[in-house]
Amino acid sequence: MDKYDQIKLENQICFPLYALSREIIKLYKPILDKYNLTYTQYITMLVIWEKEKIGFKDLGRLLHLDSGTLTPVLKKLEAMELIHKYRSNEDDRIVIVEVTEKGNSLKEDILHVPEEIYCKLNIETEKLFTLKKQLDEILTQISE
Amino acid sequence: MDKYDQIKLENQICFPLYALSREIIKLYKPILDKYNLTYTQYITMLVIWEKEKIGFKDLGRLLHLDSGTLTPVLKKLEAMELIHKYRSNEDDRIVIVEVTEKGNSLKEDILHVPEEIYCKLNIETEKLFTLKKQLDEILTQISE
DNA sequence: TTACAATCAATTGAATAAAATTAAATTTTA
């Protein structure tokens, strides 16, 4: 055990998180390509589908994305006519996002995606479930 | 349980991985800023410090980074004079990376970084250890 | 009402990621 062990890549906890996250996004790629969605656009749509209507700020908070990322994502989704954006009547600073009819029709086509990913991952459901629970816990703690 | 449950954000296993990975990189930011390193540059240096000399291809494989990402990272690190690159004598396609004297001196200053991150994370060592083991396992499986 | 602070989203510039391209070495075929 020398003093350099602590800065070996294999001893960094965050690294497999970073690497695995990118590897799994690669698994999504060929599936989402069919719908012309990137992973970020996909998870953004998941929230908009669930809420039907949501404020820009809340959307960013749920996705852990800031305005610099979210603004161009929403601009793209609007250009694809999956959502539309408008400013609140009461407060002109606030942007509200709503799913369109076209957006809702895509929702039906997307339903099988999670199942496809589980197949590709090929990991026991139990394992995935406990892993997710641990990650959620840390995520909550870090986000205060 | 309706058919849309599976596409709710809270039911995606990959999402907390993606979000937590980015949150932890944010924790590194203020620490690494002192050394003018990004997280990607940091983990790249970790491998180069450990190996002292390594081929471009092997470096990318260890970091799960492809050449399109790695080329500009190494260019930056070379501009900072932490490494130097050259092509192999035997095979002109192959780029070899070596740590410089300046790079090695930075290594000494960086030693405390992992400890600082553990403090910020404030999670039981045991928990982190089992989490890392699970992630490594899945990462190995996915990368075949 | 005017000044000041707070909030919100868009913009800007830098870093990262993926796809397409270029270049070099090896293998195959004439």
Place this chain on the structure above:
DNA sequence: TAAAATTTAATTTTATTCAATTGATTGTAA
């Protein structure tokens, strides 16, 4: 051998993401 095809390797190009800043609007206190 020599030329053509294939494989391997890294760079370049284009798109995405992130942090910091800006501009505009709202709320609040003098």
